[in-house]
Amino acid sequence: MEIFSNLALGFDIAFSPFTLMLAVIGCFLGTIIGALPGLGPSNGVAIMIPLTFTLGLDATAALVLLTSIYYGAMYGGRISSILLNIPGDEPALMTTLDGYPMAKQGRAGDALVISGVASFVGALLATIGLAFLAPMLSRIAYQFGPAEYFALYLLAFSTLGGISSNNQAKAALASCFGLMIAMIGLDPNSGMPRLTGGNLHLMDGVDFLVAIVGLFAVSEVFFFIESHGKSGALGVKLDKVTVPWRDLWDTKWTMLRSSVLGFIAGVLPGAGASLGSFLTYMMEKSIAGDKGGFGKGAVKGVAAPEAGNNAAAGGALVPMLTLGVPGSGTTAVLLAVLMTLNITPGPTLFTDRPDVVWGLIASLLISNFVLLAMNVPMVKIFVKILQVPPAVLMPGVTMISFVGIYSLTGSYFDLLLVVAFGVMGYVLRKLDIPTVPVIMGILLGNAMEKSLRDAMVLSDGDWSYLFGSSISTGLIIAAALGFIAPIFLRRFMTKPQGVAD
Amino acid sequence: MTRLTDRIFGLVTILVALVYIMSAMQIQASFLSDPVGSKTFPIIVALVAVICGGVMVLRPDAEPDWPEGYTLLSIGISVALLIGYSYALKPIGFLIPTAIVAGAISYQISPRPRFAALSGIGLSIGLFVLFKFILGLGLTGLPKGMGF
Numbered sequence: 001m002e003i004f005s006n007l008a009l010g011f012d013i014a015f016s017p018f019t020l021m022l023a024v025i026g027c028f029l030g031t032i033i034g035a036l037p038g039l040g041p042s043n044g045v046a047i048m049i050p051l052t053f054t055l056g057l058d059a060t061a062a063l064v065l066l067t068s069i070y071y072g073a074m075y076g077g078r079i080s081s082i083l084l085n086i087p088g089d090e091p092a093l094m095t096t097l098d099g100y101p102m103a104k105q106g107r108a109g110d111a112l113v114i115s116g117v118a119s120f121v122g123a124l125l126a127t128i129g130l131a132f133l134a135p136m137l138s139r140i141a142y143q144f145g146p147a148e149y150f151a152l153y154l155l156a157f158s159t160l161g162g163i164s165s166n167n168q169a170k171a172a173l174a175s176c177f178g179l180m181i182a183m184i185g186l187d188p189n190s191g192m193p194r195l196t197g198g199n200l201h202l203m204d205g206v207d208f209l210v211a212i213v214g215l216f217a218v219s220e221v222f223f224f225i226e227s228h229g230k231s232g233a234l235g236v237k238l239d240k241v242t243v244p245w246r247d248l249w250d251t252k253w254t255m256l257r258s259s260v261l262g263f264i265a266g267v268l269p270g271a272g273a274s275l276g277s278f279l280t281y282m283m284e285k286s287i288a289g290d291k292g293g294f295g296k297g298a299v300k301g302v303a304a305p306e307a308g309n310n311a312a313a314g315g316a317l318v319p320m321l322t323l324g325v326p327g328s329g330t331t332a333v334l335l336a337v338l339m340t341l342n343i344t345p346g347p348t349l350f351t352d353r354p355d356v357v358w359g360l361i362a363s364l365l366i367s368n369f370v371l372l373a374m375n376v377p378m379v380k381i382f383v384k385i386l387q388v389p390p391a392v393l394m395p396g397v398t399m400i401s402f403v404g405i406y407s408l409t410g411s412y413f414d415l416l417l418v419v420a421f422g423v424m425g426y427v428l429r430k431l432d433i434p435t436v437p438v439i440m441g442i443l444l445g446n447a448m449e450k451s452l453r454d455a456m457v458l459s460d461g462d463w464s465y466l467f468g469s470s471i472s473t474g475l476i477i478a479a480a481l482g483f484i485a486p487i488f489l490r491r492f493m494t495k496p497q498g499v500a501d
Numbered sequence: 502m503t504r505l506t507d508r509i510f511g512l513v514t515i516l517v518a519l520v521y522i523m524s525a526m527q528i529q530a531s532f533l534s535d536p537v538g539s540k541t542f543p544i545i546v547a548l549v550a551v552i553c554g555g556v557m558v559l560r561p562d563a564e565p566d567w568p569e570g571y572t573l574l575s576i577g578i579s580v581a582l583l584i585g586y587s588y589a590l591k592p593i594g595f596l597i598p599t600a601i602v603a604g605a606i607s608y609q610i611s612p613r614p615r616f617a618a619l620s621g622i623g624l625s626i627g628l629f630v631l632f633k634f635i636l637g638l639g640l641t642g643l644p645k646g647m648g649f
Contacts, residue, residue, distance in 0.1 A: 054638050167562055173514065173553035179546045180521055187528070187539040194528040194539055195521070218583070225575050225609045226568045391611035392620045395603035398583070399628055406590055407638045415587030423580060430565045431510055449542040453535050461536030 003131060010358030013060060014366055022057075022065045023363045027370045030072020034079070035382045036393060037086040041073035041313075041330040042436070043216035047397065049209055049337055050404030059341045060359045066337050067317075067360060068367040070330055071123060074313045075371050078115040078306055079382055083108060091309040094277040098294060098301030105297050109241035109379075114299060115306040116375040117248055118255050120368060122307035125259040126266065126314025127364045130321075133267070134350070134357070138322040141347035146454035147466050149323075151475035153448040156325045158483035159268065160437050168487055170433040178441015179448070181206050188446055189453060201413040208336050208442045210405060210414050214421020215428075215435045217401045222426040224394045241379055251303040254284055262308030266315025266328070274328070276312025277305035314364070321345050321357060324447070329436040332443055339443070504561035511557030518550040575609040582606070594641040595632075600625035 013019060033044030048069055052062050077092040082099035095115060102111040144152070157175045184195045185205025196202040261283060262276035284304040285294045294301045316331040324345040326332040338345050343356060350357055375382075405414055425435050459465030467473045525543040568576065582602050589598040604621020608614065632638045 051636065051638075055636060169553045169556035169560075170562075173550060173557070176518075176546050176550035176553060180518075180543065180550065183525075183543040183546070189535060190530075190539055192529050192539065195524055195543065197524070221606065222576050222579065225579055225606070226572055228572075228610060228612075389611065391607045391613070391616065392624070394610055395606040395620060396624050396628070398606060399599055399603055399624060402583075402586065402590070403595070403628070403632055403638070403640065407632075407640065412587050412591060415590065416584060419580060419583045419587060422583070426576075427510075430567070431506060432562060432565065452542060453537045456536040 003135070006135075006354065006358045007131065007362060009354060010360075010362030013355055013359035014064070014362035019061060019064055019359070019363060020366070022061055023068045023367050024370055026065045026068030027072040027367050027374060030069035030074075031076035031079075031371065031374055031382055032072075032385050033069065034073035034076020035385050036076075036388070037080045037084055037386065037390070039073075039220070039397065040077055040087075040092065041070055042212075042333055043220060044073045045070050045330060045333045045337075046209075046212040046216045047401045047404055049333070049340070050213070050408040051400070052337075053340060054404070054407045059343055059353075060356050062341060063337065063356060063360055064363045066334065067364060068370075070334060071310075071313065071364065071367050072371060072374075073330075074123070074310050075116065075119045075375050076382065078119065079112065079379070080386060082111045082115065082302070083383065083386060091274045091277045091305075091312070093274075094281040094305035094309070095302060097281065097305075098296070098298045101295070101297035102299070102302060107297070110244045110247060110299075111302050112379050113241060113243055113376055114247055114251065115302050116372065116379065118251070118258070118303040118306040119310045119375070120372040121255040122259040122262055122310035122312075123314055123371075124365070124368050125256075126263045126311040127361065127368065129263050129311075130314050130317055130364075131361050134318050134322050134361075137318060138347040138350045141322050143471065144323070144347075145469075146451040146458065147468055148472045148475065149451040150448060150455055150466065151472040151479065152323060152325055153444055153451065155475050155479040155482060156444070157437065157440065158479040160434075160440060166432060168483065170431070171437060172483075174428065174433050174435065174437035175441050178438040178443075179445040180441075181211070181438075182442045182445020183449070188450060201411070205446075206417065206442060207409065207414065208439065209340070209408065210417045211421050211442050212333055212336060212439055213401045213405055214418040215425035215438060217397055218418060218422025219425030219429060219435075221394050221398050222422065223429070224390050241376075243376070247299045251300055254300045254303050255307045258284065258304040258307035259311040262311030263315040265308070266312030267318045274309075276315070277309035280304045280308030321349060321360075322347060325444070326440065329439065332436065332440050336439075336443055504564055506564055506567070507557045507561030511554040511561070514554035514557065515551050518547040518554065521547045521550075579606055579609055592644065594643045595629050596625050596642045597644075599628065 014023070029048070030044065033039050034041065045066055048066060052065055057065065077087065078095050078099065081087045081092045081095040082103050085096050085100040087093040087096050099111050099115060102108070158172075160171065160175065182205070184202055186192065186203060187194050193203055258280035261280050265276035265279055268275070281301065281304050284300050285292065288294060288298070288300060292298055292300065312328070313330070316326065316328045317334075320326045320331040320335055322345070324335065326335045335345065343349065343353060402415055402418065405418055428435055428438070455465055456463070459468070467476065522544050525540050525547065528540050530538060567573070582605050586598050586602045600621045602621075603624040604617050607620045608617035611617070629640065629642055633640050633642065
């Protein structure tokens, strides 16, 4: 079996003391970041990227560090969801629905352990799924020409808004903003400047790290100023944490089902972790029926979305690594990491840089066990973190973001752009316009345009070439359906809006 | 007319997209041209943005709750401070601007003057030690010629 020799190569890299240390540090930092109210995987990884680069780590090491932060933040997100009723980011919202009621009933410890184990099951199965599925998909991806890639980008953008926004026009608009910003700078084909307005600083284009830090981290600060940090009080008490074996045994099928469904949701380009936790919660709710007590502190209602969103987090790595199309906000951020490290994700990654891919997969497997150990017996340490007052935390986050960008680019102009993106993120989020598509647009805009232009060069300007193969036609149809379907489905699948105190 | 926010934002979007299209029209063509050229894709994207802006004008969502008076002012002040910080970081160094801006943001989140001043100074020194001596980033702490 080829996969075992590949994994052996991966473990060879992952078990070096240095990599192992990075994985443990990443897990620890990630759990803290996830647990802090207002910081989630996307903005957590976003502020860590510039710092990681200035440390001068090599590609594998940087990737291991940042992905273990990513996985850690996915685990940690449940802590603030359950104890504070504040989801760190979108996918964690579903965990608040039953986690917080459970905590209010005095079962905070049980909820934390169950969700920790569910996260472990979801993430572990998804990492195994990633190891099997990614090489297969990368073989299919070899048949992708420019037309197919263009169709794939179209699919990613049209499905991205599906669940993260209540309004398709706004989701599409966000993608357009991102793409419009991506076009600024030098035209990759001709080398001529375009849309810079004559500004020399814009000749290089807008760095996506600047946009990520501004939209995700700095805009959060404005929200905290608006709420005056009122939401940070610890509402429930956490006594001794014991392992509720019975509940764990009762939820075994829930966890397995949710992991599989979450993984599939994650693999779909554009859909991602939010869809994973949403679908799994809805699935378990309908299986349990009215007697399940969902929304009132059901154990399965905690296990399902946590297994689902962690599985989706792993699944989202599949399209990101094999096709270069991220499946969620945070994988978009990880794609930014790869691109900055000069690694082009895609089918060739598996043959050209097997050390990166398999080292990453192996260290994800290790991270999972580390995270289980950190998140079940040591969970009380992380609960302490919740008591950091926002009035210290948020200025700290701002300063770390600024220094990160500054030490990476050394330019005051980029810092001004960070502020501008922060304001933009605040306004967009106020208007219920999702920010993830903006990031995706900036990240993928040039690649998308290039695939379109390459396709047209091949066909000598014949636009019907985009429908030339069954793969591209299928992807374009899927994109159209993926964009239109949520408009009609929304009537039947309303998103629960969180529980009130 | 209710639901003004979405309508105004939709209109602004349409205007920005139209300006964008106009400037895309003026992109110089290169001698190395391909069938699509460097204008087409930006123009298509901006046209989609115009359509989306139109939908927002015609079918606006419910009004978001905008902060009022003092809160809006706080956010405005923070933005101004961050802009100032961007310009100050290079010539003045890390320590002084960071202490001021971090303290000010802390005060905006929770208006306790002593606590805010202490967090500003604490964050400034703590982060400087972390960045400079533990992570080894090339930061300057103080204005040129004053040590560090």
